[in-house]
Amino acid sequence: MYLPSFSLKGKTALVTGAGRGIGQAIAIGYAEAGADVVIVSRTQSDLEKTAQLIESVGTKAYLFEADVTNKDQVKGIFETLDLEQINVDILVNNAGMNIRSKAFDVSDEEWDTIMHTNLRSAFWFSQQAGQRMKESGGGKIITISSVAGHVALRTGVVYASTKAAIIQMTKNLALEWGQYGINVNSIGPWYFKTPLTEKLLADKEYLQDILDVTPQKRVGELPDLVGPAVFLASEAADYVNGQTLFVDGGMTIQGF
Template identity: 45%
Template sequence: MNNYLQTMFSLEGKVALVTGASRGLGKAMAIALAKAGADLVLTATNEANLKSTHDEIQSLGRKVLSIGCDQSQTEQINNVFEEVKSTFGKLDILVNNAGTIRRAPADKTTDEDWQHVIDTNLNGVFHFCRSAGQMMLAQGGGKIINVASLLTFSGGITVPAYAASKGAVGQLTKALANEWAASNIQVNAIAPGYFSTDNTQQLRDDSERNASITARIPCGKWGQPEDLAGSAVFLASQASNYVNGHIMLVDGGWMAR
C-alpha cells in the first residue's frame, strides 16, 4: 500500500514553479511539493523575501531557484521562464498563487487600485499560464494549479476588483482545461476558504467580522496555510490525471452551509 501511495503522489524528478511563495499559502504549498520530491522555482515581488522558503526547501535536499517577479509586469514573467529553461530545461507543475487585495467600497475604489488588482490577479495569472502552457505543450504534458477563492463563487464585501479577478480565474481555469486536456495538461484550481494569512489580517482584526465568519465555518475555525498541502500535492501528482477544469474548495465546509 505504501509503495502504491508513493507512486501515485510522488513528485520525484518534477520541477514546480510556485508564485507568491515567500509566505502564507504559497510558502506552504511550495514546501509540500518539495516534501513530495519536486525541485522548486519560487517567485515573489521581492526576491529577498523568499529566503525563508528557499532555505527550508534546500534543507530538504531539493534544488531551488528564487526569482524576483512583479507579475503585473509581463516582461518580468518572461524573464522567469527564461531562467527556468536555462536552469532546469523543463517545467512540470505551475502553482499560480500570487495575488493581491485592496479593500474599499465599490464607489470609493480608485482606478489605480482596480487596475493593480486585475493586472496581478488575472493578467499575471494568464501570462504565467500561457508561458507554462507553451512549455508543457512542447514537452507533452504538465499540471497547472491556479489559486481561486470563495469569491470565485460569491461577491464578497468591499473587494470588487478581487471578486472580479477571482471569478475570472475560475473561468480561465476551465477555458484552459478545455484547450489543453487532450495534450495531457491538467488545469485545475484550488479555492481556499478563510485562511489566516496577510490578506485576511484586516478581517481577523475586526472582532465583529471575525466572529461572524468563524460562526459560519462548519468546522468552527479559520484554515492554516498547511491545510492546502494535500490538495496541492494531489493536483500536482499523477493521482489527479483525470481531473481537469475543476475548482477544488478547501474551506472547512463554508460553501456547503
C-alpha cells in the same frame, strides 16, 4: 494496484508569490513531496527564507525576484529556465493581493492593479508554462482562486471579479489544453491565516462572523491547503481537469 502516486519526486514546480503565506506553504509542501521548486516574488529576503526551508527538506530552490505584473519579467523567468534546461512540470499561480474598496470608491488604478496582479499575471504564466508543457508532453497548472469568486463576500467587487474570472479561465484552459496532457485546475480557499488576512482575523467580530458561516468552526491552517495542492499536482489527479476545489471547511455548501 489501484493507488496512484502522490509523490512529486523528479518534478519541478514553479510557485508565484512563494515568499510568504499560502505560496510559501505550497512551495515547501511540494519540496516535502520531492519536487524542486522555482519561487517568485518581489522581495528577495522573503525568497531567501523560503529557499532555505526548501533546501532544508533536501530539494533544490531557484529564486526569481520579479513582479508578476511585468510581462517582460514573466517571459524572462521562462527564458532563464530554458537556458538552464529546467522544465516546469507544475505551475502554481498563487501571487495575489486585494484593496477592499466599496464599488463606488474603486479607482481605475485600483481596478488595474488588482486585475493585473491576480488575473492577468496568472494568464501570462499559464501561457508561458502551457506552451512548454505542450511541447514536453504535459503538466499541471493550478491557480489559487477564492470562495470570493463563487459567492458574494465583503472582499470587494474587483477582487471577487478576478477570482470568478480565474475559475472560468481554469475551465477554458482545461478545455483547450486537456488534449496535450495538461491539467488545469484551481483551488478556492476560504479564510486562512496569512499576512494578507492577519489584520482581518485579529478583529474578533469579523472572525466570529466567519466562524458562524463555517461548518468546521475554524479558519484554515496552511497544511489544510497543501494536501489539495499536492494532490492536484500529482499523478493522482491525472483525470481531474477544469475544476475548482474549494478548501473551505464546508463554507460554500450551505443553504439556509
